[in-house]
Amino acid sequence: MDKAEDQNQKNSSHPAGRDIFERLRKGETITPKDPQAYRMLEASFDTKKLLVQMNNATDPKEVRDLLGQITGSAIDESVAIFTPLYINYGKHTKIGKNVFINFDCIFLDLGGITIEDGVLIAPKVSLLSEGHPLSPDKRHSLVPKPIHIKKNAWIGANATILHGVTIGENSVVAAGSVVSKDVPDNVVVGGTPAKIIKKI
Numbered sequence: 001m002d003k004a005e006d007q008n009q010k011n012s013s014h015p016a017g018r019d020i021f022e023r024l025r026k027g028e029t030i031t032p033k034d035p036q037a038y039r040m041l042e043a044s045f046d047t048k049k050l051l052v053q054m055n056n057a058t059d060p061k062e063v064r065d066l067l068g069q070i071t072g073s074a075i076d077e078s079v080a081i082f083t084p085l086y087i088n089y090g091k092h093t094k095i096g097k098n099v100f101i102n103f104d105c106i107f108l109d110l111g112g113i114t115i116e117d118g119v120l121i122a123p124k125v126s127l128l129s130e131g132h133p134l135s136p137d138k139r140h141s142l143v144p145k146p147i148h149i150k151k152n153a154w155i156g157a158n159a160t161i162l163h164g165v166t167i168g169e170n171s172v173v174a175a176g177s178v179v180s181k182d183v184p185d186n187v188v189v190g191g192t193p194a195k196i197i198k199k200i
Contacts, residue, residue, distance in 0.1 A: 024110045030142045055084040111144030122157040131163045
C-alpha cells in the first residue's frame with residue numbers, strides 16, 4: 001500500500017472522513033474545526049433559497065411540493081402548512097400524514113425531527129434538535145439529538161421542544177412551555193421546564 005492509499009484509508013475510518021450529515025444523524029458532536037463543518041452552512045443557504053420560494057407561495061400544493069424538496073421526501077396532500085416556516089437544513093425532517101403546521105414555526109433539524117401522523121403544531125413553535133456543550137471552551141461545538149413527536153400530539157403556541165425530546169402519543173404541550181425531557185403518552189405538560197399537569 002502506498003502512502004496516498006494509506007492516508008485515504010485513515011480518512012475513511014476517521015469520523016471526520018465520514019459524511020457530516022450522516023454523523024449528525026447518529027448524534028455525533030461536531031466541533032468548529034471539523035473539516036466538513038463548512039458543509040452545514042452551505043446546505044443551510046441552499047435550503048434558504050427554497051424557503052424564500054415556499055414562504056412566498058400562496059398555493060397549498062406548491063407549498064407542499066417545495067417543502068418536499070427541502071425535506072427530500074414527498075409531503076402528503078393531507079398535510080397543511082401555514083407559512084412562513086423556517087428550517088435550517090430540511091433533509092433530517094420527516095412529516096407524517098394529517099399534520100398541521102401553523103404560522104412562524106422554526107425547525108432546526110440537523111439532529112433529526114420526526115413528526116408522526118395527526119400532529120398539530122401551533123404558531124411560533126420551535127423544534128430545536130441541536131444544542132451546545134455548557135463548557136465555554138467547547139460551546140461552539142454542535143450537539144445533535146433527535147426530536148420525535150408521536151401520533152396525535154398537540155404542541156401549543158410558542159412552545160419550545162429541545163434536542164433529544166420525545167413527545168408521547170396524544171399528549172399536549174401547553175402554550176409557552178419549554179420541554180427538555182421526554183413526555184409520556186396521554187398527558188398534558190406545561191411550564192418552564194415543562195412538567196406533567198394532568199393525564200388525558
